Amino acid sequence: MRLWLSVLVVSIATWVMKASGPLALGDRQLPSSAVKVTTLLAPVLLAGLIVVDLGGAKWRALDWQQVVGVGVAGLARMLKAPMVVAVVCGVVTTALLRLLT
Amino acid sequence: MPWAPADATRRQRFAEGVQLGLGPGAATFVLALAYGAAARNAGWGIAAPLAFSGLAFSASAQFTLLTTLSAGGAVVAVTAAILINARYLAMSVALNDSLRGGRLRRALQAQALADASFVIAHRGGGRFDIARLIGASVPQWLCWVAGTAMGLLLAPSPHLLHSLGADVTFPAFFLVLALDELRKSHRAIAAAVFGALIAGALLFVTTPGNALLGATAATLIGTIPGRRQLSQRGEHS
Numbered sequence: 001m002r003l004w005l006s007v008l009v010v011s012i013a014t015w016v017m018k019a020s021g022p023l024a025l026g027d028r029q030l031p032s033s034a035v036k037v038t039t040l041l042a043p044v045l046l047a048g049l050i051v052v053d054l055g056g057a058k059w060r061a062l063d064w065q066q067v068v069g070v071g072v073a074g075l076a077r078m079l080k081a082p083m084v085v086a087v088v089c090g091v092v093t094t095a096l097l098r099l100l101t
Numbered sequence: 102m103p104w105a106p107a108d109a110t111r112r113q114r115f116a117e118g119v120q121l122g123l124g125p126g127a128a129t130f131v132l133a134l135a136y137g138a139a140a141r142n143a144g145w146g147i148a149a150p151l152a153f154s155g156l157a158f159s160a161s162a163q164f165t166l167l168t169t170l171s172a173g174g175a176v177v178a179v180t181a182a183i184l185i186n187a188r189y190l191a192m193s194v195a196l197n198d199s200l201r202g203g204r205l206r207r208a209l210q211a212q213a214l215a216d217a218s219f220v221i222a223h224r225g226g227g228r229f230d231i232a233r234l235i236g237a238s239v240p241q242w243l244c245w246v247a248g249t250a251m252g253l254l255l256a257p258s259p260h261l262l263h264s265l266g267a268d269v270t271f272p273a274f275f276l277v278l279a280l281d282e283l284r285k286s287h288r289a290i291a292a293a294v295f296g297a298l299i300a301g302a303l304l305f306v307t308t309p310g311n312a313l314l315g316a317t318a319a320t321l322i323g324t325i326p327g328r329r330q331l332s333q334r335g336e337h338s
Contacts, residue, residue: 003149003170006179010166011156013183018214021193022200022207029198035227036323038195042223043289044296045188046279048316049216051300052309053272059304066268073273077280083124090273094266 065101069094111232118221118236125217125278126240128270130248132160135262136167137252143171147253154249158215158242160271161185161310185310191317192219199229213238220278225285288322295319 016023030038054070055062073090081089109117133154140150145167153163162182169178193211196219200207213235222234262268283290296319303312 002175003145006166006170006175006182007149007153007156009179010159010162010182011153013179014157014159014162014186014189015212017183017186017189018193018211019208020190021195021197022204022211025194025197026204026207030194030227033324034194035198037320038191038323039225039227040289040292040320040323041191041195041317042220043279043282043285043293044316044319045192045216045313046220046275046282047293047297047319048300048313049275050272050279051297051316052304052313053275055301055304055309057304057309059301063268066266066272069266069269070272070276073269074276074280077277083121083274083277084127086277087124087128087270087273091266091269094269095264098264098266 065094065097068097114230114232115236118218118230118233119239120236121221121233122218122237122240125221125237125274126244128274129160129241130244130251131262131267131270133245133248134252134255134257135259135267136160136163137249137254138256138259138262139164139167139252140249141253141256143167150253151246151249154246158238158245159186160245165310181308181310185308185313187310187314188317189214191320195227196229196231196234198227199231201231210235215241217241217274217278220282223282288327292319292322295322 069090072093073086076086076089162185165185166178166182169181192214196211200210210231215238218234218237221237222229224230283293296316299319300312300316303315
């Protein structure tokens with residue numbers, strides 16, 4: 001019962017948060033100064049997600065093999081590799097490093 | 102990321118979103134495998150974690166609840182799982198100008214919000230393609246639910262997933278998406294670096310969810326006037 005209740009509350013809260021912009025603003029447009037801020041939300045979130053994913057709580061999850069794999073994926077993408085191929089390069093690199101070390 | 106021509110139909114833009122969502126969907130599948138396996142090991146059964154994936158569609162909230170519910174009280178666990186998703190508040194506000202229809206219709210469209218879809222749908226200048234957003238979220242949602250089911254049934258060991266480098270998929274996809282996003286402007290690069298520094302510093306003192314939320318302060322770089330605005334001001338004065 002406790003588990004199901006927790007699942008439902010978190011699910012409903014997630015729906016409400018995703019809907020918060022439309023529910024609060026309706027069809028009102030953001031002022032241009034706010035648009036300049038929201039324009040940067042995507043790159044900032046991505047950068048934050050990468051750091052949080054790699055570091056974990058108190059940076060305890062930091063794993064050099066994972067960091068190298070992610071770096072290889074980024075390098076492959078910069079060398080024009082398709083998205084999935086770049087990620088697979090990163091995964092294979094880390095798997096090989098873990099096999100060899 | 103390629104963009105359909107400006108006169109593309111909604112269906113074409115949706116299809117484009119589906120295509121672009123397949124890559125992050127594959128990463129989502131791997132992460133869902135780990136979630137399903139961890140939920141089974143925690144004694145959550147089959148139905149609750151599967152329903153959770155279908156309803157919440159949020160890796161961060163689901164992993165948070167999974168780890169905190171077994172360690173402490175339900176109120177603390179639920180609060181932590183909700184707080185980790187607080188970034189959706191900012192993302193939802195950012196998305197609103199691109200949505201169409203009344204409040205309820207807009208709120209329903211906003212349910213397609215997911216981290217990767219938000220970036221895939223970003224046209225630049227704070228505008229989002231909603232058909233593309235929804236299209237990108239469909240394969241990710243399917244992969245998230247299917248991966249959870251698979252993880253619950255097969256329960257692969259965390260050691261096996263770690264050995265195969267499964268933990269690389271998500272940050273690698275975020276990096277690949279970020280590289281595409283950073284090509285849009287120098288200001289985006291500055292904001293991303295600043296956001297990463299804030300998140301990195303906050304990780305020492307608070308939870309990953311709060312660190313991520315704190316990183317969004319880097320978007321305030323957008324309020325600093327650019328060279329063009331400064332020169333315009335100079336001409337006026």
